[in-house]
Amino acid sequence: MAAPREAGPSPRVRLNRERVIAAAVRLADAGGLEGLTMRRLGEDLNVEAMSIYNHVANKDDLIDAMADAIFGEIALPSHSDEWKPAIRKRSISFREVLARHSWATTVRDSGTNPGPATLRHHDRVIGTFRNGGFSVEKTAHAFSAVDSYIYGFAMQEKSLPFTTPEETAAMAAVMLAQLPTSEYPYLAELLADHVLKPGYFYGDEFLVGLDLMLDGLETLRDTD
Amino acid sequence: MAAPREAGPSPRVRLNRERVIAAAVRLADAGGLEGLTMRRLGEDLNVEAMSIYNHVANKDDLIDAMADAIFGEIALPSHSDEWKPAIRKRSISFREVLARHSWATTVRDSGTNPGPATLRHHDRVIGTFRNGGFSVEKTAHAFSAVDSYIYGFAMQEKSLPFTTPEETAAMAAVMLAQLPTSEYPYLAELLADHVLKPGYFYGDEFLVGLDLMLDGLETLRDTD
DNA sequence: CATTATAAACATACGCCGTAAGTTTTCTCC
DNA sequence: GGAGAAAACTTACGGCGTATGTTTATAATG
Numbered sequence: 001m002a003a004p005r006e007a008g009p010s011p012r013v014r015l016n017r018e019r020v021i022a023a024a025v026r027l028a029d030a031g032g033l034e035g036l037t038m039r040r041l042g043e044d045l046n047v048e049a050m051s052i053y054n055h056v057a058n059k060d061d062l063i064d065a066m067a068d069a070i071f072g073e074i075a076l077p078s079h080s081d082e083w084k085p086a087i088r089k090r091s092i093s094f095r096e097v098l099a100r101h102s103w104a105t106t107v108r109d110s111g112t113n114p115g116p117a118t119l120r121h122h123d124r125v126i127g128t129f130r131n132g133g134f135s136v137e138k139t140a141h142a143f144s145a146v147d148s149y150i151y152g153f154a155m156q157e158k159s160l161p162f163t164t165p166e167e168t169a170a171m172a173a174v175m176l177a178q179l180p181t182s183e184y185p186y187l188a189e190l191l192a193d194h195v196l197k198p199g200y201f202y203g204d205e206f207l208v209g210l211d212l213m214l215d216g217l218e219t220l221r222d223t224d
Numbered sequence: 225m226a227a228p229r230e231a232g233p234s235p236r237v238r239l240n241r242e243r244v245i246a247a248a249v250r251l252a253d254a255g256g257l258e259g260l261t262m263r264r265l266g267e268d269l270n271v272e273a274m275s276i277y278n279h280v281a282n283k284d285d286l287i288d289a290m291a292d293a294i295f296g297e298i299a300l301p302s303h304s305d306e307w308k309p310a311i312r313k314r315s316i317s318f319r320e321v322l323a324r325h326s327w328a329t330t331v332r333d334s335g336t337n338p339g340p341a342t343l344r345h346h347d348r349v350i351g352t353f354r355n356g357g358f359s360v361e362k363t364a365h366a367f368s369a370v371d372s373y374i375y376g377f378a379m380q381e382k383s384l385p386f387t388t389p390e391e392t393a394a395m396a397a398v399m400l401a402q403l404p405t406s407e408y409p410y411l412a413e414l415l416a417d418h419v420l421k422p423g424y425f426y427g428d429e430f431l432v433g434l435d436l437m438l439d440g441l442e443t444l445r446d447t448d
Numbered sequence: 449c450a451t452t453a454t455a456a457a458c459a460t461a462c463g464c465c466g467t468a469a470g471t472t473t474t475c476t477c478c
Numbered sequence: 479g480g481a482g483a484a485a486a487c488t489t490a491c492g493g494c495g496t497a498t499g500t501t502t503a504t505a506a507t508g
Contacts, residue, residue, distance in 0.1 A: 014504090015456080032332075038495065047457075050496075054456050059495065106330045108256075111383040119408050127410035136417045143414075144380070144426070145373070145433030152376025156368070159335040184343050186351035190367075193360045202368070209369030209437075212444060216436035238475090239485080262466065274467075275486050283466065 015047060017055045021065045025101065028066065033103040067107045068115025073097045076124045083132025084214055087142075090125065091150055091210055098154035099203075105155045134221050142217045149213050153206055165201050172196050239271060241279045245289045252290065252327040260327075291331045292339025297321045300348045307356025308438055311366075314349065315374055315434055322378035323427075329379045358445050366441045373437050377430055389425050396420050 023044050028036045038059065042049040056062045075093035077086035098104055110118070122143075129139040162168045172195040181188035194200060247268045252260045262283065266273040280286045299317035301310035322328055334342070346367075353363040386392045396419040405412035418424065 037493080039493080048459075050459080051457050053496075105379070106332075108330075108383065111380070112385045119403075119411060123408040123411040126414050130410055130413070136414060140414060140418050141429060141432045144377070144429040145436055148376035148380055148433055149369070149373045149437075150376065151379050152372035152374065153368070155329070155375050155379065156335070156372055159332065161336045179343075184347040186354055187343060187347040189354075190350050190360060190364060194364050205365060205368040208365045208444075209372060212369055212440035213373075213433075213436060215443075216440045219439075220432075220436060261464080263464080271485095272487055274488080277467075278485050 015045060015051060015055055017065070019045065020052055020055050021062070021069050024062055025066050025069060028103040029101055033063070033106060036103075063107055064113045064115065067104060067110050068117045070097055070101045070104050071115070071121050072117035073100075074121055076121060077128045079124070079127050079131050081128070083128050083134070084218065086128050086132075087125070087146065088210065088214060091146060092207075094147075094150050095154055095206055098150070099157060102154070102158040105151060105158060132221070134217075138221055141220065145217065146210075146213055149209055153209065157202060157206075160202060165199070168200060168202070169196060169198075239269060239275060239279055241289070243269065244276055244279050245286070245293050248286055249290050249293060249325065253325055257287070257327040257330060287331060288337045288339065291328060291334055292341045294321055294325045294328050295339070295345050296341035297324075298345055300345060301352045303348070303351050303355050305352070307352050307358070308442065310352050310356075311349070311370065312434065312438060315370060316431075318371075318374050319378055319430055322374070323381060326378070326382040329375060329382060356445070358441075362445055365444060369441065370434075370437055373433055377433065381426060381430075384426060389423070392424060392426070393420060393422075 020041070024036055024041055027041055027044060038049040038052055042052055045052070052062075056065070074097050075090050077090040114122070126139055126143060129142050130136070134142055160168075162171045172191050176188060176191045176196065179188055179191070244265070248260055248265055251265055251268060262273040262276055266276055269276070276286075280289070298321050299314050301314040338346070350363055350367060353366050354360070358366055384392075386395045396415050400412060400415045400420065403412055403415070
């Protein structure tokens with residue numbers, strides 16, 4: 001009878017959009033986009049599924065918001081820095097974020113409904129190229145090339161059936177054993193002489209391709 | 225009473241795996257992977273949904289088969305050709321195929337269950353690099369870099385909310401009008417001075433990045 | 449403090465999904 | 479033409495997104 005606050009049996013915790021989005025990201029991180037259902041999300045939030053719709057228009061709206069949220073995690077390049085290290089740093093950060101939230105590579109229309117964090121990020125990247133001496137047209141080339149590479153790399157990394165070096169070795173050994181090596185000799189060679197070598201880790205390939213691309217962009221900027 | 229063949233009211237057409245896969249690809253082309261349901265597929269094939277399971281283990285098996293089918297559409301490089309034009313040609317073909325079947329970029333585990341067409345394709349690509357003078361390790365770099373770029377480009381292209389130049393111009397104009405340009409000045413500039421220029425077509429960016437990557441690979445091959 | 453309006457929770461229900469299990473039809477081969 | 483197998487159909491279940499309607503808790507007003 002003292003405090004009316006704690007009278008009820010279950011003091012219904014109040015939801016809000018941020019809590020919904022954060023929980024959804026957590027769920028998707030753990031089980032992919034297909035593991036994210038409104039009912040399971042409600043469970044996570046101690047709420048019925050339909051209550052979520054007070055804070056989110058529908059599931060697509062939720063996913064758009066999730067995509068924007070993770071764009072906010074990418075380290076922004078600074079306009080004043082040298083373009084190459086600046087872009088390199090944000091590209092590495094971008095890849096880390098995509099690896100952490102691997103469901104994000106499959107979000108259908110990241111281009112259709114960009115949120116504020118996404119727009120801000122894009123603006124900074126474009127600005128970094130522009131201030132680095134790229135023409136508007138070459139900035140478009142550079143933006144497209146680098147981001148295509150990052151997205152694609154993240155996708156390939158995600159679709160690999162292994163993550164750690166140990167898993168990789170084990171899996172590659174199995175694959176190689178099952179492979180008709182006479183039919184696919186080059187593939188077999190690559191598996192045997194490269195993937196199965198100790199210390200192999202696919203993630204290491206990222207910087208190789210990224211630096212190839214960045215060096216190419218430098219040449220592009222200075223020619224024509 | 226003449227021909228017993230045409231006696232029945234509906235002469236139940238026989239299904240087979242190829243017909244199922246081809247119809248599934250058609251359905252996914254039209255409505256994306258989420259538009260592909262067993263019931264709709266059955267409808268397309270004049271069959272009940274469950275009948276499909278006589279030719280396919282489950283939906284994942286079907287999708288794996290679809291992925292392998294479209295790998296078969298990619299122009300194979302020839303081992304005897306010069307590596308650069310050979311890889312360039314197959315990369316362009318690859319992108320065309322991914323654009324034609326844009327659902328394919330989101331197939332989760334293309335790496336987990338590769339079919340024969342996929343293996344064959346990979347073997348040829350790897351062989352082309354090897355015969356072009358790339359070491360095993362550099363072949364792995366090259367393969368990863370080029371395919372990451374292609375996948376990523378296809379994904380970005382797919383996620384654009386427009387396809388034709390007219391649509392692009394219209395959409396970009398709307399976006400620019402809605403954009404708080406003072407907050408995103410570089411993005412606004414890119415839209416106004418590049419995307420809205422007549423003749424702009426995002427697909428044209430593909431070759432720019434591809435050739436950057438291929439030139440970079442040539443350098444990579446000849447150094448270290 | 450009592451009253452009321454509003455926001456946000458809950459509850460129910462519908463049509464669609466993948467597919468397990470069981471049944472019936474059709475084809476193939478002797 | 480009859481047996482066995484292959485492939486079709488039928489029914490049903492649990493889970494999905496979410497429309498719709500109801501109840502409860504919070505905030506605003508007198």
